Amino acid sequence: MTDTEITADLVRDLLQDQHPDLAGLAIREVPGGWGNQMWRLGDELAVRMQRMDPTPELQLKERRWLPPLAPHLPLPVPVPVRYGEPTERFPKHWTVMTWVPGEPLDHGSIIHGDHAADTLAGFLRALHVEAPAEAPIAADRGAHPKYCTDGFENFLQAVVLDGITADVRAVWDDAVTAQTWEGPRVWVHGDLHPANVVVSDGTLSGIVDFGDMFAGDPAWDLAAAWVLLPAGTASRFFDMYARADEAAIRRARGLAAMKSLFLMLMGQNGDRGLPGGKPHWGPVGRAALDRVLEGV
Numbered sequence: 001m002t003d004t005e006i007t008a009d010l011v012r013d014l015l016q017d018q019h020p021d022l023a024g025l026a027i028r029e030v031p032g033g034w035g036n037q038m039w040r041l042g043d044e045l046a047v048r049m050q051r052m053d054p055t056p057e058l059q060l061k062e063r064r065w066l067p068p069l070a071p072h073l074p075l076p077v078p079v080p081v082r083y084g085e086p087t088e089r090f091p092k093h094w095t096v097m098t099w100v101p102g103e104p105l106d107h108g109s110i111i112h113g114d115h116a117a118d119t120l121a122g123f124l125r126a127l128h129v130e131a132p133a134e135a136p137i138a139a140d141r142g143a144h145p146k147y148c149t150d151g152f153e154n155f156l157q158a159v160v161l162d163g164i165t166a167d168v169r170a171v172w173d174d175a176v177t178a179q180t181w182e183g184p185r186v187w188v189h190g191d192l193h194p195a196n197v198v199v200s201d202g203t204l205s206g207i208v209d210f211g212d213m214f215a216g217d218p219a220w221d222l223a224a225a226w227v228l229l230p231a232g233t234a235s236r237f238f239d240m241y242a243r244a245d246e247a248a249i250r251r252a253r254g255l256a257a258m259k260s261l262f263l264m265l266m267g268q269n270g271d272r273g274l275p276g277g278k279p280h281w282g283p284v285g286r287a288a289l290d291r292v293l294e295g296v
Contacts, residue, residue, distance in 0.1 A: 004090055006049050011039050014090055015047075019082050022096065032104070032195060036211070046078065046099045049092070052276075056093035058211030061136055063095060066210055069187065075123045076100045076206040100206035102198030105228065106284055111202030113230035119204045120229065121240035124221050128186040128243070131215035138214035141190055145175040145254045152254075155261035159268065167293055168257055175254020179247035181217035190214050192224040193259060194284050204228075218244070222252035226291045227259050234296050253292060260289035 004010070008027045015023040025042035032038075036059070039047045050056055063080045070079045077100065084094035102108075110116045145152075152172050156165065189196075190212035198206040222244055225234040238244055244252070267282020 004092075006037050006051065006090075008039070010090060011041075011047055011049070014084055014087070014094065015041075015096075017087070017089075018084055019096065022082070040099060041096065044099055045081070046097050047084075047094055048078075048097055049090075049094045051092075059093050059095050061213060062097075062210050065135070065213060069127070072129075073123060073126050073207075075119065075204065077210065078208055100198055100208050102200040102205040104195050105197050105199050105204075106194035106278075106280060108199040109202070110199060110204065110228075110230050113233040114236060116199075116203045117225075117229050117233040117237040118240050120224060121237050121242075123204075123207060124218070124224075125241060125243065127189065128218045128221070130184040131187045135185070135187070135215035136213070137185075138188075138190060138212070138216060141212065142188065142214050142216035142220055144180050144217070145172065145178070145251055145258075148255075148258065149176065152258045152261070155258060155265055159261050159264045164289075164293065168261070168289065171257045171292060172254045175251050175257075178250035178254075181219065181248065181251070185215040186218050188214055188216055188218055188220050190220055192221055193227055193263060194281075195278075197228060217248075217251070219248050219251035220255055222248060223256035223259055225252065225296075226256035227263075227288045229291075231291050231294060234291070238296060249296060253296070257289065257292045260285045260292055263288060 008029065011027050012023055022041060028040040030038035030040055030046065037049045037051045039049065041047050048059060050059055063083060066077060066079050070077050078097040080095050080097050082096035084096070086092055156168065161168065189207065189210060191209060196207065196209040197204055198208060225237045229237060238249060263281045263285025266278050267285055269277030270279035270281065
């Protein structure tokens with residue numbers, strides 16, 4: 001954590017010091033964010049300031065891997081264009097990135113479900129290509145669901161559910177028994193939830209926050225069929241994606257249940273005024289969990 005308050009004046013001073021050609025652009029704070037704080041810079045850029053993240057690892061990962069990946073992806077993603085290095089004034093990393101226009105899905109909605117399903121499937125088909133040997137491997141995510149049962153149980157116990165606990169656990173238990181991913185390690189976004197995608201005109205229009213990106217099992221992204229898309233579109237998504245076998249879908253559905261519980265827990269934390277809590281995530285997570293229980 002940094003004790004330095006991040007303000008527009010601080011952002012401008014850092015730009016003036018390290019990238020003075022950008023210091024004259026308008027600076028506006030972007031609501032939200034936890035590990036990093038975002039500031040709009042003019043119309044086409046943003047400054048990503050390391051805040052609660054204890055290390056710069058996530059920003060450095062984006063700096064290393066997004067520039068070569070972005071040209072191959074069919075949706076806009078934030079691409080690092082300038083680097084800010086730690087100084088005495090602000091002893092953390094910061095990065096100037098391209099701005100992805102649109103509204104975060106946790107504050108917006110998808111109206112054109114079929115279009116969004118096709119769009120997400122196309123994006124993940126393009127992203128889920130074999131990663132190079134030096135690509136990062138996730139330490140806390142990316143594993144088979146059977147290795148994540150403690151986390152699932154913690155979420156399940158922490159969230160108040162109305163008579164569906166057994167159904168949710170059944171989905172998880174099915175994922176735990178699904179066959180392990182045996183394909184090559186592919187690029188995985190790793191954190192597809194409603195605050196990390198943007199929508200425009202009622203459909204998906206961009207993907208943001210690649211700090212958790214890793215090489216591994218694509219099921220961690222395929223969970224987005226339930227976490228992001230409207231009810232009744234998961235089947236269309238998997239038809240369009242066309243690379244997920246039964247085991248991958250079972251793993252993805254279990255992971256979607258866990259991610260939905262996490263969103264609900266963050267909502268509860270927000271209702272209680274706890275740090276990092278987001279009250280509006282509660283209904284979002286419950287709606288996602290209902291979609292999970294409906295199946296494919």
